[in-house]
Amino acid sequence: MKRHILPGLMALLAGSLMAADSSPKADVKNAAAALGSQTNYSWRTTVEAGNTSRFRPGPTEGKTEKGGYTTLLMSFNDNTSEAVLKGTNGAIKTPDNGWQTLAEAAQDNGGGGPNPGMFLARMLQNYKAPAVEAADLADKTKELKAGGDALAGDLTEDGAKALLTFRSRAGGGEPPTVSNAKGSAKFWIKDGKLAKFQFHLQGTVSFNGNDRDVDRTTTVEIKNVNSTKIEVPDEAKKKLE
Secondary structure (H helix, E strand, O other): OHHHHHHHHHHHHHHHHHHHHOOHHHHHHHHHHHHHOOOEEEEEEEEEOOOOOOOOEEEEEEEEEOOOOEEEEEEEOOEEEEEEEEOOEEEEEEOOOEEEEHHHHOOOOOOOOOOHHHHHHHHHOOOOOHHHHHHHHHHOEOOOEEEOOEEEEEEOHHHHHHHHOOOOOOOOOOOOEEEEEEEEEEEEEEOOEEEEEEEEEEEEEEEOOEEEEEEEEEEEEEEOOOOOOOOOOHHHHHHOO
């Protein structure tokens, strides 16, 4: 009889410990990991920055496959750019320069004016697909609680600052500073996998002596899990070799 009781008690104890470790934040990270383990998926990212913001990107359409390529179609004002990432390598295609490696596109062209290709290339050097981005976002929250059909919570001040800080300029330029940083995040889970997430950021970003008030909401919606097809142009593949 004792031989039967001991395994049962051990199983009950293990179940209790697992329940104690369970939390909304852990649920989000597990759902993000479940999404990342799928063969492939697509997503659409939209940013609402208000009518007074000069930074008003259009939607980004993304696709990724496990252990393979990630492709992005990004719009900004009237321009559309494409990017292909694989591992630590990446390539970007802009209307002015065709396909370039991220390192090539990130170089300052010396013109002194805005260079969207350079900005995008530097941003993409640290790009995270949604499954990774959502897990990182969950770590930046104070705590998450169920509310309606989502898990939601406020960001830590350091977390909001990190999301508001852009990559510093090449050539030793000073990184931006952020003040009054705050924000919140929401996550939607369906069938055990991350289905959507959203984060709202507010703060003042100071760069090269210029202050810019930021109030933007980013929404990422997952779609076509395990039915996404990825096609990579030969010109882009050559840049990734």
